[in-house]
């Protein structure tokens with residue numbers, strides 16, 4: 071069978087990562103977390119004293135770090151200049167700054183190129199999760215999914231992951247980040263016209279996984 075390309079987009083807290091990893095593992099496909107790439111470049115900017123409020127400084131530095139993603143869904147990895155950054159990219163500081171960094175066109179061009187190269191090299195195909203995969207990165211994907219959920223459900227899931235985090239604070243931060251991601255000029259968070267929308271508010275993770283696996287199998 072030819073390689074199958076699956077694009078999974080949506081805001082934070084919809085279960086994108088858990089769903090994408092599980093679908094890729096079940097179907098023997100590669101997996102790419104594009105949010106981790108934007109977090110990695112943001113981590114590098116913060117660590118190297120780049121003023122993340124200055125788009126010109128961000129643009130000038132966008133080509134400097136080397137970002138490498140490991141695409142095994144059972145053990146995805148992310149390194150910057152050879153350093154494992156899987157932990158540091160999840161800090162509050164990086165999370166608060168990633169929307170500003172990822173809105174800079176030079177950053178998006180660089181990361182998008184990386185994503186297309188990885189997708190083209192996946193032998194059996196790949197599940198790519200993000201915000202602009204179906205609209206911009208892989209517009210010819212075999213299947214496009216757009217995951218949604220109520221703000222309440224998303225905040226509850228995210229604060230569950232962040233053990234002990236205040237639900238209201240998490241909810242506000244999440245809404246702010248999604249608004250920034252949806253309103254930026256270059257490839258904003260958006261549902262592709264030909265994407266299948268799945269509202270996960272009242273579904274279990276298992277139900278969402280089964281739904282997406284079935285949709286992929288119909289395309290193969």
Ligand code: C5P
Pocket residue numbers: 082104105106108109168169170172173199200201202203247251
């Ligand atoms: O998915 P995650 O929450 O880790 O993504 C972190 C951030 O990376 C998003 O809030 C968004 O600013 C950026 N991002 C993006 N385009 C993607 C994936 C993530 O701009 N395809």
